[in-house]
Amino acid sequence: MSFTSLGFIVAVSILCLIYYIIPKKFQWTVLLTGSVLFYMTYGAERILFILLASVTAYCAAVKIDKVYVKQDAYIKEKGLSGKEKQEYILQNKKTTKRILLLAVGFLVFMLAYSKMGNWLQKTVSGLIYGQEKPILPLIVALGISYYTFSLIAYLADVYWRKEKAEKNYLRFLLFVIYFPKILQGPISRHNFLAPQLKQEHCFDYQTFCFGVQLVVWGYFKKLVIADRLSIFVDTVFNDYSACSGAVLAVATIFGAVQLYCDFSGCMDIVRGVSQAFGIELEQNFKQPFFSRSAAEFWRRWHITLGAWFKDYVYMPIVVSPTLVQKLKPIKEKWGMKAVKKIMTAIPLAVVWILTGIWHGTGWPYIVWGIYWGGIIISSMLLESVYKNVLLKLGINEEAFWWRTFQMLRTFMLFCIARLLTMPNSLLATAVICKRIVCDFHVTSVLSNNLFQYGLDKQNFILVIIAVLIVWAVSVLQGKGMVREMVARRNIVLRWSIYFALIFAVIIFGIYGPGYDASSFIYEAF
Amino acid sequence: MKKINVVKTIAFVTLFLVLFAGVSKVMTCPADYRNYQWIAGFYEEPKESLDAVYIGSSNCYSFWNSLTAWQEYGIAVFPYSTNAQPFAAAKYLIKETKKTQPNALFIVNINTLEDNGLRISDFHHLLDYMPLSMNKLALTNHLAKVGGYTLSESMELYIPMIRYHERWDELVPEDFQYEVDGLKGASSYGIYLHGSTDVTEEYITSEKEGQQEPELEALITDLLDFCDEEQVNVLFVTVPRAEKNEETIQKFNLVNRLIEERGYPTLNLNDKVSEMGIHLTEDYYNKQHTNIHGSIKFTRYLSEYLIENYQFEDKRTEDTYTSWNTAWERYRQIIAPYVLDFELESGMQAFDLKAPADFGAIVEDGSLCITWIPVEDADGYVIYRKEGEKDEWQLVGEAYGTAYTDMSVESGHSYFYTIVPFVEEAGNRYYGNYSFDGKMMEI
Numbered sequence: 001m002s003f004t005s006l007g008f009i010v011a012v013s014i015l016c017l018i019y020y021i022i023p024k025k026f027q028w029t030v031l032l033t034g035s036v037l038f039y040m041t042y043g044a045e046r047i048l049f050i051l052l053a054s055v056t057a058y059c060a061a062v063k064i065d066k067v068y069v070k071q072d073a074y075i076k077e078k079g080l081s082g083k084e085k086q087e088y089i090l091q092n093k094k095t096t097k098r099i100l101l102l103a104v105g106f107l108v109f110m111l112a113y114s115k116m117g118n119w120l121q122k123t124v125s126g127l128i129y130g131q132e133k134p135i136l137p138l139i140v141a142l143g144i145s146y147y148t149f150s151l152i153a154y155l156a157d158v159y160w161r162k163e164k165a166e167k168n169y170l171r172f173l174l175f176v177i178y179f180p181k182i183l184q185g186p187i188s189r190h191n192f193l194a195p196q197l198k199q200e201h202c203f204d205y206q207t208f209c210f211g212v213q214l215v216v217w218g219y220f221k222k223l224v225i226a227d228r229l230s231i232f233v234d235t236v237f238n239d240y241s242a243c244s245g246a247v248l249a250v251a252t253i254f255g256a257v258q259l260y261c262d263f264s265g266c267m268d269i270v271r272g273v274s275q276a277f278g279i280e281l282e283q284n285f286k287q288p289f290f291s292r293s294a295a296e297f298w299r300r301w302h303i304t305l306g307a308w309f310k311d312y313v314y315m316p317i318v319v320s321p322t323l324v325q326k327l328k329p330i331k332e333k334w335g336m337k338a339v340k341k342i343m344t345a346i347p348l349a350v351v352w353i354l355t356g357i358w359h360g361t362g363w364p365y366i367v368w369g370i371y372w373g374g375i376i377i378s379s380m381l382l383e384s385v386y387k388n389v390l391l392k393l394g395i396n397e398e399a400f401w402w403r404t405f406q407m408l409r410t411f412m413l414f415c416i417a418r419l420l421t422m423p424n425s426l427l428a429t430a431v432i433c434k435r436i437v438c439d440f441h442v443t444s445v446l447s448n449n450l451f452q453y454g455l456d457k458q459n460f461i462l463v464i465i466a467v468l469i470v471w472a473v474s475v476l477q478g479k480g481m482v483r484e485m486v487a488r489r490n491i492v493l494r495w496s497i498y499f500a501l502i503f504a505v506i507i508f509g510i511y512g513p514g515y516d517a518s519s520f521i522y523e524a525f
Numbered sequence: 526m527k528k529i530n531v532v533k534t535i536a537f538v539t540l541f542l543v544l545f546a547g548v549s550k551v552m553t554c555p556a557d558y559r560n561y562q563w564i565a566g567f568y569e570e571p572k573e574s575l576d577a578v579y580i581g582s583s584n585c586y587s588f589w590n591s592l593t594a595w596q597e598y599g600i601a602v603f604p605y606s607t608n609a610q611p612f613a614a615a616k617y618l619i620k621e622t623k624k625t626q627p628n629a630l631f632i633v634n635i636n637t638l639e640d641n642g643l644r645i646s647d648f649h650h651l652l653d654y655m656p657l658s659m660n661k662l663a664l665t666n667h668l669a670k671v672g673g674y675t676l677s678e679s680m681e682l683y684i685p686m687i688r689y690h691e692r693w694d695e696l697v698p699e700d701f702q703y704e705v706d707g708l709k710g711a712s713s714y715g716i717y718l719h720g721s722t723d724v725t726e727e728y729i730t731s732e733k734e735g736q737q738e739p740e741l742e743a744l745i746t747d748l749l750d751f752c753d754e755e756q757v758n759v760l761f762v763t764v765p766r767a768e769k770n771e772e773t774i775q776k777f778n779l780v781n782r783l784i785e786e787r788g789y790p791t792l793n794l795n796d797k798v799s800e801m802g803i804h805l806t807e808d809y810y811n812k813q814h815t816n817i818h819g820s821i822k823f824t825r826y827l828s829e830y831l832i833e834n835y836q837f838e839d840k841r842t843e844d845t846y847t848s849w850n851t852a853w854e855r856y857r858q859i860i861a862p863y864v865l866d867f868e869l870e871s872g873m874q875a876f877d878l879k880a881p882a883d884f885g886a887i888v889e890d891g892s893l894c895i896t897w898i899p900v901e902d903a904d905g906y907v908i909y910r911k912e913g914e915k916d917e918w919q920l921v922g923e924a925y926g927t928a929y930t931d932m933s934v935e936s937g938h939s940y941f942y943t944i945v946p947f948v949e950e951a952g953n954r955y956y957g958n959y960s961f962d963g964k965m966m967e968i
Contacts, residue, residue, distance in 0.1 A: 006680055006687070205530040458694040495537065502541065503548060512687040513645075513678075 001041040003183070003269050004223060004511060011038070012273055019277055024200035028174055031197065031277065035179035042142050049114075049141035053107055054176040057151040058169050060103030061158040064096045065165035100159045104152055111148040114141050116361050143182040145358060149308050150176065154190040156312055163191045171198065178279075180270040184263070186282040186304040193281070201278035210483050211275030216501050217473075218268030223509030225466045226262035229254045231454040231510070237423055240432050245439035247450060248432050255422055256415045257467060260289065263302070287474045292406035294375045294413055305358070309351045317347035345377050352376070360421065364429070368420045375413060462508060545686075551700050552689040553653050558699060559586075559714055560607045564654035566705045567605050567622065573629075574845060576837045577602040577760075578622045581634025582610040587814035588764045590824045592711035592856045593869060595849050598828045599839030602632070604710040609647040612637045612744065613671045616751045617664035621655065623757065630835055633748075635763040635777055635791075636813075638741070643672040645681070653685050708859075709852045718817055718863045720810030721961055724767035727812045728805050730796040734782060735775035745780060749787045758835075763793040764823065765803065767812035792830060794823075801826040802876035804958065817860060818961065821868055861917035865909060865945065867956040878903055878946045878957020886942070886966045893931045893966060895942060903946035903957065911941045911963070918943070918963075939967040 001008050015034040019027055040047055071092045074080070080088055113120075154175075157163045166172040175194045176182075236243050236251035243251070264285040274281045282304050291297035298306050317323060323343065331339045356369020379386070395402055423429050444450070451457050476482045486497055563586060567578070577600075579585045585606035594600050605622050619631045648668045655661045662683075669679035681687040692700075706713075752759050761784050763777050774795060781791045798805065801822045808819030815823060831837050840846045867874070884897035895908065905925040909918040921931055934940060943963035947954045 005677070006684075007677060205527065456694070462694075495540070498537075499541070499544060503544065506545070506686060507548065507552070507690050507693050509690065512681060512690065514688070514691055 001038060003266060004219065012276075016276055019201075020203045024202070027201060028171065028197055031178065032170060032174040035174065035177045035182065038179040039142065039177055039182060046142050049110065049144065050147060050177055051173075053110060053141075053144075053147060053151060054173050055169070056103050056106055057155055057176075058166065058172045060099050061155055061165035062167065063099050064155075064158050067092050067096050067099075068161060096159055100155055103155055107148050107151055110141070111144055114144050115357075143184075146185045146187050147176050147182065149187045149305075150190070153187070153308060153312055157189075157191065166190070166194065178274075180274040181281055184266050184270065185302075186267065186270075186284045187308050188282060188304070193279070196279045199278075204278065206487075207278060208276050209487075211272045211277075213483050213486075213498070214268050214272030214275060216272075216498075216505060218265045218270075218272060219505045219509065220466070220501060221261040221265030221268065221470060223265075223505055223511055225463060225470065226258050226265055227510035228455065228459060228463050228466075228508075229258035229261070233258055233422075235453040237432075240423065240428065240435075243435075243453075244441060244444040244449070245435040245437065246441050246444045247453070249436045249440065250450065251453075252415050252419055252422075252432075252436070256411065256418050259418060260285075261467075261470065287477055289411055289414075290407055290474065290478065291410045292403060293379060294372065294410060295379065297410050297414065298372070298376070305355070309355060313351050313354060314347045317350060318343055341381055344380060348377050348380070349373050362424075364421050364424065364426055367426060368417055371417055371420060466504075466508070549684075549686045549689075550703065551696065552692050553685045559712075560650040561654050561703075562706050562708065563604055563606055563710050564651065566708070566710055567603050568625070568656065569705050569707070570601075570603060570625070571845060572625045573627065574601060575603050575626045575629045576600045576835070577630040577632050577831065578626055579604040579606060579632045579634070580610075580615055580618045580622070581606050581612075581637040583608050583814060584636045584764045584766065585634050586710060586712050587717060587810075587816075588820055588823045589827065590711050590817070590820045591709045592849075592853050593821050594824045594828045595709070595841070596853045596857075596869065597825065598832060598837070599841035599846075600828060600831065600837040601709075601840060601846065601849060602828075602831070606634070606710075607647075607650040609642055609644065610637060610651055611643055611647065611668060611671070613643075614651060614664055614668060616748050617660055617667065619751070619755070619757055619759070621658075621660050621664075623755070624660075629758070630831070631757055631759045633759060633761050635761050635780055635793075636766055638744075638776070638780065639766075639768070639773055643668075645672065645674060645678070648672065648682055649685065649688065652682055707848065707852055708856055709849060711852070711856050712817070712820070713856070713859050716810045716816075717814070717820075718860065719961065720816050721807045721818075722809055722811055723806045724809045724812045725805045727767035727769040728765075728798070729767075729769065729771055729774060731771050731774040731778065733771075733775050734779040735772060737779065738776075741776070741780070742783065745783050749784065749789060752789065753787075759789060760835075761789060761791045762827070763791070763795050765794050765796070765798045765801075766814075767805065767809060769812065790834075792827075794826070797826070799876075802874060804876070807958070807961065816961075817864055818868065821864070858917075862911060862915050863961065865918055865943075865956075865959065866920075867945070867954075875946075875948050875955035875957045878948060878955075880958040880960050881906070881944050881946065884942070884944055884964060888968055889930075891932075891934070891936060891968075893934045893940075893968060894928060895931065895944070895966075896928045897944055899927050900946040900957065902948060904949045905947055907945045907947065907956070909943050909945065909959075909963070912938065914941065934968045936968050939965055941965050 001011065011034075015030065019030045022030060036047065039050065071089065075085055075088065154163075158165050166175070171194070174197055175188070175190055178188070178193065178197065181188055181193075233251050233255045236247060237255075240248060267284045271281045271283070284303050286300040286303065288297055288301035291300050323346065327339050327342060330342060352369045352373025353366065354369070355372070356365045356367075359365050359368065390397060397403075419429050419432060420426070423432060451460065455463070473482055476485065486494055489497075579589050579591075579602055581604075583606065585604040589602065589604055591602055591604060594602055605618060610618075615633050615637070619633075622629070622631065648665075652661065652665055652668070655664075665679070665682045669676075669682060672679075712718075761781065763781060768774055777793065777795060781793045784791050794801070803815065803819045803822050808815055808822065810816040841850065879900055881897040881900055884895055886893050886895040888894075897906075900906075905923060906927075906929070907923045908921050908929050908931070910921045910931065911918050921933070922929055929944075931940075931942075941963035943959045943961075945959040946957040948957070949955075
């Protein structure tokens with residue numbers, strides 16, 4: 001059941017009604033039932049993987065927690081302190097670490113197998129049998145990238161004693177499978193989401209309205225902009241060899257906007273739906289195209305993924321005693337400054353290669369990770385040089401033109417990154433880049449040539465207006481919550497805005513079977 | 526929830542529904558507006574005013590012309606028909622039209638069985654303009670079921686905006702006006718008025734019956750059971766389409782027999798073209814549909830049958846039916862460029878008299894002299910003229926020979942001419958066939 005289907009809207013409405021009608025202590029069971037049913041609409045067998053993953057994480061966390069409880073009781077009972085205590089804790093740490101690594105290893109294996117199993121099996125069977133045929137059943141687990149990361153974060157937090165293990169498996173399952181975030185995130189943290197799922201929620205008119213408004217705004221971004229732009233972008237990139245450089249450049253820019261509106265639109269839908277149930281989900285986007293650097297961009301784009309990598313990959317590497325040990329000779333030879341730079345660069349490199357792999361399989365994604373990692377690491381390493389140059393050139397970093405330039409530069413970097421993964425092969429990316437540089441004729445954009453790729457003139461104008469609206473709203477979002485700003489206006493203006501948005505989605509949204517005039521004109525009858 | 530919030534929510538939802546209904550109506554109307562006229566037009570008729578309702582696919586409105594029947598016999602028979610209307614809908618449509626016309630005769634078109642393509646777009650032609658009712662919902666549900674559509678596929682039938690919202694960039698002024706034309710379902714689309722094709726090769730007849738098909742039998746039984754239950758006055762008509770396929774004709778024969786066996790009247794007109802005076806060479810615009818000339822003849826035949834068997838009365842002078850008279854006056858203007866006066870006069874035609882094969886003309890001293898090859902058995906000829914293709918045909922003169930000089934032409938103009946042969950018997954003239962398009966002459 002897609003988020004953009006009518007069935008989803010109807011199902012969520014019914015669920016919401018039941019949720020607020022039944023006794024509050026059962027609210028979480030409504031969400032659990034709804035979430036399981038929603039997940040099963042994509043195929044009943046898929047639930048097995050998520051059950052397996054959640055049982056693994058649940059058991060491991062309970063086991064780790066038990067060790068800690070036992071450990072605390074023992075220390076208290078025996079009155080251990082100092083070295084004795086440290087040794088005992090270290091001993092237990094080994095046990096908990098083993099449990100953690102086993103559970104995480106299993107979860108990562110499932111994720112890797114589901115992501116790369118197909119490719120791996122084809123390659124292996126090709127070598128053994130001389131033909132590509134599946135050997136083992138494939139895991140086609142929905143949302144596995146998101147729930148695996150949530151589970152790893154949960155296990156790590158329990159291991160680090162940042163939080164207690166959940167004792168009730170069904171409540172834990174609800175945290176894992178909670179329907180708004182299961183398909184596309186955000187990658188929720190247990191300590192953020194689980195308490196809200198436990199809490200009893202009274203119907204709050206304002207929160208509910210804000211939730212619905214966010215959903216409609218999400219649909220606007222997804223159905224009116226993203227799905228409309230994808231018609232053009234897909235048509236161009238599916239036949240890139242027949243397109244001029246200028247058309248490819250337009251498609252690249254549109255591709256970037258499409259990705260943003262698609263992903264952030266879906267996030268708005270899921271956050272809005274969740275809000276209607278009185279449950280907040282983490283923010284995943286914060287006007288990323290207003291970022292002035294690549295590093296800032298990634299703090300504003302897919303925020304929960306970046307935060308996850310920071311907390312569970314970057315930080316563990318940075319504080320790893322092994323790394324500190326290995327860097328000792330460098331510290332003696334080059335000094336602390338160099339060590340600091342290396343200590344930032346190495347974890348960043350690991351993070352970005354993993355981020356690339358997380359986004360997809362194949363070389364384009366690895367290159368994509370290296371690309372972003374390279375930009376962010378080099379800008380970090382060259383920060384002082386960069387500042388010196390600006391100083392010598394007398395550029396005021398806070399000047400409007402300079403900030404605009406930085407934003408455009410970041411946007412262009414994003415467009416280039418999109419070019420790496422959009423055409424599905426690096427060779428195609430190279431051809432497209434070459435064409436954009438060597439075969440760029442503005443006239444082919446200005447002429448009607450641009451309207452041959454699935455979007456006619458009216459649709460082009462419409463999508464540009466819609467993008468401008470999103471841009472204007474993004475500017476306002478920088479000044480506060482737009483929904484609150486609208487809510488403060490008088491009822492006529494407020495409702496006009498709501499209705500305009502709702503009907504914009506209904507009329508201009510890309511959905512349904514499509515209207516084919518030829519099947520309706522019966523001149524021959 | 527606070528009382529004010531409840532009021533606000535109800536107001537918002539109500540306003541949304543009103544706006545949605547309005548927007549949906551604007552977006553829903555498909556480009557050619559014909560189906561809208563046949564369905565929405567029906568609901569404009571006063572209660573218990575119609576003699577009959579003609580239910581079925583496009584055959585109904587191409588064979589039956591409600592306004593020529595009115596002007597000639599004063600009977601009010603409205604076609605509740607749409608493009609490729611599924612036969613499976615008949616039961617529901619009788620129920621629907623019976624709501625306002627409980628005493629009417631319900632004429633069900635048998636040929637509709639062959640139009641049962643069950644395409645979702647064909648369902649739209651019918652359902653989009655029916656007012657919301659439990660019967661409409663039941664029909665929608667039934668059609669989705671017989672068409673094998675899933676709930677998500679058929680959702681567009683319940684909420685047409687799902688399909689039509691994409692029309693936002695092709696809206697035309699008519700989408701906002703959305704008016705019923707008041708022509709009582711009489712057709713006025715282009716090809717019906719000026720199209721003509723020879724269907725001699727496709728037209729076949731057969732006395733045989735097709736093999737029994739359980740599904741077909743179940744469909745007929747279901748409809749007849751409904752007729753029994755509702756005790757409706759119903760007549761099943763098979764129109765003379767040029768089917769080409771003998772199996773289809775045999776299937777119709779079988780269906781007619783099945784219906785008769787249940788005690789319901791049928792009128793199988795498949796082999797009655799010559800009796801009706803319909804010419805296979807020019808009275809059809811395609812093999813399934815007659816043009817206006819063919820439909821005038823068919824309508825006359827069926828009208829006489831209805832008057833004879835159902836005692837329909839002439840209502841032309843009744844006050845309640847003024848709108849029918851007005852409709853006819855307007856319609857006469859619409860068809861004037863395509864139909865000559867005598868065609869609309871009952872019993873005044875010599876069906877076998879052929880049109881002059883060809884004719885030529887020469888300009889002499891500002892006059893046009895037309896000559897033609899004589900038509901066998903013709904006693905004389907009348908000459909009609911019009912300036913533009915869409916102008917009304919005007920009678921300019923008559924001739925007993927094979928030449929006519931038109932003195933009233935203007936130099937530099939072009940005119941269309943058509944020549945109609947006639948025979949005279951006992952002081953009456955019987956007109957024969959003529960070239961519908963005429964021939965253009967430049968002066």
